[in-house]
Amino acid sequence: MSTEDARPASRIIFRRQSALVPLTADQQRVIQAVYDVFRESGEWPVVDAIDRIADERWDLDSPPPLRTIPEDLAQFDRRVLRDDTGIRLRVRAISLCDDADDDLALFIRTVRWLAERERAFRPSSPHQAEQARVTSEQLASDLAAEGRQVDSLALRKLWVLAEVERLSWGGSFNINGDPGRWEMNLRRDIRPFRRVETLEDFLEVRNRIDELAAEEMRRAYGAVDVATLSQPHTTSTPTDDRRYVFIAMPFGESWSQAVRDLIESACERVHGEGMPLRWERADEIDKPGRITAQILDSLSTADVVIADITSANANVIYEVGYAEGNGIPLVLLSQEPEASPFDLKDIRQIEYKPDELDAARGKLARQLNSALDTDATEP
Numbered sequence: 001m002s003t004e005d006a007r008p009a010s011r012i013i014f015r016r017q018s019a020l021v022p023l024t025a026d027q028q029r030v031i032q033a034v035y036d037v038f039r040e041s042g043e044w045p046v047v048d049a050i051d052r053i054a055d056e057r058w059d060l061d062s063p064p065p066l067r068t069i070p071e072d073l074a075q076f077d078r079r080v081l082r083d084d085t086g087i088r089l090r091v092r093a094i095s096l097c098d099d100a101d102d103d104l105a106l107f108i109r110t111v112r113w114l115a116e117r118e119r120a121f122r123p124s125s126p127h128q129a130e131q132a133r134v135t136s137e138q139l140a141s142d143l144a145a146e147g148r149q150v151d152s153l154a155l156r157k158l159w160v161l162a163e164v165e166r167l168s169w170g171g172s173f174n175i176n177g178d179p180g181r182w183e184m185n186l187r188r189d190i191r192p193f194r195r196v197e198t199l200e201d202f203l204e205v206r207n208r209i210d211e212l213a214a215e216e217m218r219r220a221y222g223a224v225d226v227a228t229l230s231q232p233h234t235t236s237t238p239t240d241d242r243r244y245v246f247i248a249m250p251f252g253e254s255w256s257q258a259v260r261d262l263i264e265s266a267c268e269r270v271h272g273e274g275m276p277l278r279w280e281r282a283d284e285i286d287k288p289g290r291i292t293a294q295i296l297d298s299l300s301t302a303d304v305v306i307a308d309i310t311s312a313n314a315n316v317i318y319e320v321g322y323a324e325g326n327g328i329p330l331v332l333l334s335q336e337p338e339a340s341p342f343d344l345k346d347i348r349q350i351e352y353k354p355d356e357l358d359a360a361r362g363k364l365a366r367q368l369n370s371a372l373d374t375d376a377t378e379p
Contacts, residue, residue, distance in 0.1 A: 023069075023070075023096070024065060024068075026058075026060055026062075026064075026065035027065045027066075027068065027069050028096060029054060029057070029058050029060060029065075030050060030054060030060075030062050030065050030066050030069065031069065031073065031074070031089065031093050031096060031097060032097050032098065033045075033050050033053040033054050033057070033062070034050055034074070034087050034089055034093075035089060035093070035094055035097040035100060036053070036097075036099075037049060037050075037053070038089065038094075038157070038160075039099065039100070039103060039157075041153075042153050042156035042157045042160060042179060043160075044086045044087055044088045044089075044160070045086070045087060046083065046084050046085060046086050046087070047062070047063065047066070047081060047082065047083050047084070047085045047087065048083040048084065050062050050066065050087060051063065051083075063081055066081070066087070067081060069093075071293035071294065071297065072090060072092060072293055073089065073090055073092050073093035073096075074087055074088065074089050074090065074093055075087075075088040075089075075090065075164065075293070075296045075297050075300050076088065076297055076300060076301060077244075077297050077298065077300070077301035078297065082241075085301060086300065086301075088164055088300060089164070090164060090165065091104070091107065091161065091164075091165055091199075091202065091203070091206075092203065095199055103157060103161075104199060106148070106150065106154060106158065107157075107158060107161050108196060108197070108198065108199060108201075108202055109143070109148070110139065110143075110158050110162070111162075111165075111167065111190075111193045111196055111202060112193060112194055112195075112196055112197075113139060113142060113143075114134065114162065114167055114168075114184075114186055114190060114193070115190045115191055115192070115193040115194035115196075116194050117132060117134050117138075117186065118132045118186040118187075118188065118190055118191060119191050119194055121186075131185045131186060131188075131341075132185070132186040132188075133171065133183055133184065133185050133186070134183070134184050134186060135181075135182065135183050135184070136155045136158075136159070136180060136181050136182045136183075137181070139155070139158070140155065151180065152178060152179060152180025152181075153179075153180065154180070155180035155181070155182070156179040156180045156182075159173060159182045159184065162184065163322070163325050163326070165206065166187065166296075166318070166322075167186070167187060167190050167193070168184045168185055168186055168187060168321070168325065171183045171184040171185045171325060173325070185321065187318070189209055192205050192208070192209065193205055241276065242276040242277055242278045243275060243276065243277050243278075243303040243304070243372055244277075244278055244279070244298075244301060244302050244303050244304075245267055245277055245278070245279035245280075245302065245303065245304050245305075245306060245368070246279075246280070246281075246298050246299055246302035246304075246305045246306070246319075246323075247260070247263055247279060247280065247281040247282075247305075247306050247307075248281075248282070248305055248306070248307040248308070248315075248316045248319040248320060248323075249263075249281065249306075249307065249308035249313075249316060249333075250308065250310070250311065250313045250316060251281075251283055253310075253311075254354075255335075255354040258354060258357060259308055259333065259352075259354070259357070260281065262352075262357045262360060262361060262364065263279075263306055263333075263364065264279070265361060266306075266361060266364040266365040266368055267279045267368065269365045270365055270368050270369055270372070273369075275369070275372060279306075280298070282294075282295050282298070285298065295319070296322070299319060299322050299323060299326075299328070300326070302323070302328055303328075303329070303372060304328070304329045304330075304331060304368065304371045304372055305319065305320065305323040305328055305329070305330050305331070306330075306331045306333070306364075306368065307319065307320045307323075307330060307331070307332055307333065308332075308333040308334065309332055309333070309334050309340055309341075309344060309349070310333070310334050310335040310336065312339070312340065312341055317341060317344075320332070320344065329371035329372075330347060330371070331350070331364065331367045331368055331371050332344065332347055332348070332349040332350065333349065333350050333352060333360070333364070334349045334350070334351060334352075335351070335352060335353065335354065336351075337349040337351050348367075350363045350364055350367065
């Protein structure tokens with residue numbers, strides 16, 4: 001029996017269903033190197049560490065195969081691959097790795113638990129939206145009742161994978177200095193995962209949700225005339241050392257273009273004061289590929305996220321939650337801060353009126369400077 005035939009059936013089936021382009025041996029080696037670090041530490045490695053591991057094990061220069069790994073397998077900004085760029089694997093990629101069965105089995109059970117918890121959640125009031133929240137202690141207790149003992153490292157990895165697979169949006173991590181203690185806000189669209197029993201079940205549901213989200217984004221992007229946007233600041237090279245600002249906001253509102261111009265002017269001001277920047281909104285990503293994967297790549301490498309949370313647009317709120325959960329500095333704009341989702345009300349917001357944007361321009365530049373931790377000052 002071959003090595004591959006000896007693997008569990010779920011691994012074999014997935015290997016046939018993976019990326020549209022078969023992985024090369026070097027791509028698989030790089031993915032294995034990333035997973036090995038994650039398995040032992042619960043943290044994603046940076047390019048420098050991956051390259052050193054690949055060189056030691058296989059005499060391999062890792063950046064070339066790393067850049068060509070399909071977007072549905074790994075999240076990182078392929079345009080700006082620096083030594084300190086973190087590489088995050090999707091569960092699809094982890095299923096291709098050796099010694100991953102225990103992590104995958106625990107993750108699938110946890111996915112089902114999270115979906116069951118979200119479905120059972122009841123808001124305190126029918127007049128206000130609330131998100132279900134769960135804790136690592138609750139999960140550990142329920143797993144212990146099933147005879148599964150999980151340590152701090154396992155709980156840390158579950159938090160990280162839930163965030164990568166978009167099962168959560170924000171929460172609290174590393175509570176009291178323990179990386180295995182967390183509180184997690186659950187996304188409502190995880191309910192379909194409550195019946196998953198295998199890796200294939202999970203991937204089937206994940207693909208279906210991704211396709212629905214991509215279709216929603218395509219409809220939103222259709223309202224934007226991308227050809228009219230000036231994008232010289234978005235052109236990047238592997239040696240690009242500019243700080244990256246990701247813009248999260250609704251696209252099709254009557255005020256969207258004016259607010260986009262406001263953010264552009266604030267970025268230009270900070271850029272002109274000596275802090276090299278590049279910035280873009282999701283619809284300005286001009287390379288082919290899966291929209292959702294590209295957005296996650298961009299978010300995961302952003303130095304700052306500027307987000308307009310007016311009307312609590314679902315996509316924007318997810319992007320904000322992703323940034324908050326990963327410790328990415330946020331600069332929030334809103335026409336009605338008092339109407340913000342509960343978990344965002346305690347984050348400072350720049351209030352503005354669509355017909356009085358000049359009043360917000362200076363505040364936005366100052367907060368962007370502060371978020372980037374620069375010495376530039378507002379004139």
